[in-house]
Amino acid sequence: MFLHSFDTPHESVPFSKIDHNLFESYFDSCISAAWADIQRVIDNPEIPTFENVIRALEFSGQALERLSACFFNLNSAETSETIQKTAQKVSPKLAKFGNDVALNPVLFEKVKYVFENTTANSLTAEEQMLLEKRYKSFVRNGALLSDSEKERLREIDEQLSAFKLKFGENILAENNAYQLVVTNKERLRGLPELALQQAQNLAQQKGIDGYVFTLDFPSYLPFVTYVEDRELRKEISIAAGKKAFQENEFNNEKNVQQIVALRHERARLLGYESHAAFVLEERMAQNPDQVKQFLNTIYDKAMEKARREFIDLQYFAQESDSSLQLQKWDGTFYSEKLKQRLFAIDDEALKPYFPLNQVLEGAFSISEKLYGITFKENDTIEKYHPDVNVYEVFYENGEFCALLYTDFHPRAGKRQGAWMTSFKSQWKTNNENSRPHISIVCNFSEGTADTPALLTFNETTTLFHEFGHALHGMLADTVYPSLSGTSVYWDFVELPSQIFENWCYETEALQTFAKHWQTGEVIPEHFIKSIKAAANFQEGMATVRQLSFGFLDMAYHHDCRGTVDAVKPFEATVFEKTALYPDVAENCMSVSFSHIFNGGYSSGYYSYKWAEVLDADAFGIFKEHGILNRSIGERFKNEILSKGGTVHPMELYKAFAGREPRVEALLERAGLLN
Template sequence: MILKSLKATLLCSIVLFASCKEEPKKEDTIAMNTDNVLLQEWTGPYQGVPAFDKMSVDNIKEAMETGMALSLKDIDAIVNNSEAPTFENTIVALEASGEKLNDVYTYYGILSSNMSSPEFRDIQTELAPKLSDYNSEISQNEKLFQRIKAVYDASQKNPLPADQQRVVDLTYKRFEMNGANLDAEKKKRYAEINKELSSLYTKFSNNVLHDEENYVTYLNKNQLGGLSESFISSAAKIATDKGEDGKYAITNTRSSMDPFLTYSTERDLRKLVWNNYYSRGDNGDDYDNNNIIAEILKLRKERVGLLGYDNYAEWRLQDRMAKTPENAMALMEAVWPAAIARVEEEVADMQAIADANGDNITIEPWDYRYYAEKVRQKKYDLDSDEVKQYLHLDKLTEALFYTAGRLFNYKFTPVEEGKVPVFHDDVKVWEVTDKDSGKHIGLWYLDPFSRQGKRSGAWATTYRSYTSFQGETNVLASNNSNFVKPAPGEAVLVSWDDATTFFHEFGHALHFFSSNVKYPTLNSGVRDYTEFQSQLLERWLSTDEVINQFLVHHKTGEPIPATLVEKIKKASTFNQGFGTTEYLASALIDMKLHLADPTNIDIDKFERETLAELNMPDELPMRHRTPHFGHVFSGEGYATAYYGYMWADVLTSDASEAFRDAPGGFYDADMAEKLVKYLFAPRNSMDPAEAYRLFRGRDAKIEALMRDRGFPVPETTK
């Protein structure tokens, strides 16, 4: 998952995780508190770096308000330019605007996602409406839009160089999509809706975080059956840190929940942990999100109605690869029957094992992971915990660097501790350089562990992106995970799924580092395409080169046995029914919610009835139930776009077969060159469909996806 910087979201309707208080003033001279570290220039090596070690929640409100005022001053300078609009004095000036706010937003993002606190959440709630006002003041600035339109209209008659034309087209389209052509009355209502939504998004996110922090399951020593020693040690440390010495804590996050449900022999406790996790935001209390979601849906529909669209999905997908909700639905509906059919087979296998063991149960959702692991061991003689002994986080990090070196010619060198400020002791930093020339590319920050105040999941973001329109900038990129921190002296061991996610998020970082675009707007992503590059990088985890060099036993240092590797590969399509169905259920609900009439909508009822219509298996849940579906309701980045992971996976599977069939396989030099040239470096400087055709020589086909998942390939496409 990507979190974008403020610069990239400015013209995209709603700023994620953001808000404000009173209208920023636009005097000619704006007083700036030079003692506020968040407003100071980034100094030090590597073109300057954020002063993460000095940031304070106390400074964030003033810094954001000052940043907004300075940004609006930049906009005033553009609209009050007496010269006729040109690409340079309008579009380039807009690209360069808001630099201070963009820097401040880096700190805001860390305080929101990595280091949240009750004090910050209060400020975040106060700031939310104001950032919305600020965003509207730009997107609905009539004089600004008329200058943009003048440049756009002129470019339709006399096209600009390709990258400049792309910037103009994207800028004009985003202003148009955000109401720039509306009359004054509709613009006013459009801005009011955005303001209301910004507060609702903040409330939604904080409610989920509350439930993640406050629903902790504590175990006694006699309740640890089936759990590994490393997991037990970590759970003991977490409990001690929470003031429950002598107990064992299962936190309400996926990284803690997932292994517990997979291995715990305590069925009642599995049910309790499962219910805690899947009920986040849905507990009927002050932190319940159902009414918030209903209001979000109503406001979204009203807002796009002002623009003449029938529903939010129709508006959102017009500039995506899918183009229409119908195209996105067609892909999901093509895969769904095979996915739920596979679930039926998986459940039958699990029930057979439960019956043979005399367990006297019917498989329930809190049993799925536990009995799936039993089936895996029986069918493939493959024990996930045995595999984990060879998945050491430090060695996996080395594997990331090896892959980046082979494909991108990058070298990662640890930065001396203290040379670059970090916001937590867990964070480590590496310098990225070109292996041959030694040219500096940027810095990579890694924040791997779960902790209080850090949102769940895994994501990538940038603190500074590459551009060259004002001189080359380096890239400051970060990857963020939620691995359970081990007890002192213990290795960080992760599951195969977590290792895959680690590669996935690193794929986003490589996408950032490889950018060769001139203008900031061209770093923006097309949501159903931008996950493709990261999903593709997952495939290198299972290459022989990575397996043979980096999958070693964390205690003995012995390489993973060839027999175990063979079992892993044979089991590659195992449990695809579960993985595909839990994901697709969330994607389908996302789309169907935004196609439905939100008047008097009951969110719980809609979710329940829609899943029943889809014949959703009773034995597993959606990956993200609606009340905690942060991708869709903590902002708008993935709203009606969660299908994009599967859209991108069609590209991924198809591209993987191109590497598989190349003379040098996944490390083929010619294929790697095309990978960087067409799929990574251009970012959004060309149409994604055209970029893929330049790489592959044709459009992607769904057959490869079906083969990857072990699903039947429809006769018409064979």
């Protein structure tokens, strides 16, 4: 299994033929096959060249790549006890394999020889980039270390893989373990009828009388937004905030401390000041000082506005209760009511205009207008769960472009959040352009017997965000897989996703897909005006919240130098400069901060704001020429979406925009220049 091409449409994964009990043996076989590829490079007696070393390494271990993509995607979206146990076993094996390659002295000498003896003009620009990245990868993964240091690096990487996996498993376990049962319907006053019906359906599925609410976002968010009973909001809010922060086997405090310590030790071993310094060397931001300067520049503009917004919210809340002091479980509730007063906008009133299938069709339609691609559902292609749909994507000339898997609803085996991933990369070899298999995964409420799945406006922008990532993957057009699609600097990867959100605010786009699910009525103009007017509602508070996570990330991965005596006090100290609400003693954000502890954003959380600068600036070009202007779309596709990591991202951006991005574009759009 996985060692040979699949006899399936577009070589898609035959999920039904995979025996989950045999995943470990699949990995053993694929690791052996990958090492055989590597050994051939090592044993080759010819003078090292780009072809017999760099290209050979690039296309080695393809079966292992596909297996890993399949397995770890399942571990995120459709996990089980069997998969989780296997993950704990195979992760150290993969870490060992990676180190066996990176720390092999003969292999490194071959790579080094090619790097030092190949003239730039003998390679294409993409080949030169691949050579540089391959050489740096060896150096940054310990090739220059002594034997004893290499051995310690191996130990660190194996330990890190285990701690990161456990971190994620603990959050999932805590999330699945919690439910709030309410038997008295009166206590749910304010909750929209659809959310009430979904809670009742869930209770019936569980054989419980009443209503059941969980920490899954589609259940949790309507609860804290609309339920008038403050004690109930407090109960579920505190439950959400103490995931993996309780005195039980799923506590993540030690995992945080171990991950931080090991990352710092690894960075120091490699000659870097900190983990952040190590990571940021390969980012647009370049170093921790640049990141801090960037975050503080926005902080200086946003904090004063955030404080004013918080005071306004406090005054508004006290209109109904003069003694009320805002707590975290009040914020979303009163913010929604204030937004309704200021902008005559109500998320529940908007939802009928955003049925999930229409929103997805809207993303399809906009992509067709901008990039000339079409989407056709194919229910004969296998999927890993019945909720998943699979689409074939085609270019205008009818050629196959990509597969797109969509997976939109929460379930027990699926982690929270929303993300884009791939089951297969894109590359070119032997005159063939092997196309990618992309997946977007979200957690939106399912429909009921009477209504389809309806999205809030925020969920609509989430779908567009992930679809933007998917476009980056689907439209990839590079020779080498490690430079393809989203294989770009981490503080550039959010540009394609965040820019695509902008179309959700534009009348010309909204009128193509925002239509009432029952009547077909196009979303009224006054709703669109309200959406636009509310776009910057509490933008100061939202910005400061995002900045607080960026500051926390840098504190863990640079400032603390690998030592965190106690997680909660450490976090509280960092959050002090951005805090608006009183602290909740029972809660700790760090222990469920998946982005930086078992995701790809360690020392990179700032990149969301960094990419907002890029997307605000770039979308200005679309608006100048027309948001559905095909020629601008083609330029964005050709200069950014298709190029992957073949060119430095600043050069890609300048090729599209004709200049470097302006921070003022973000500050102006967010209303932070006043």
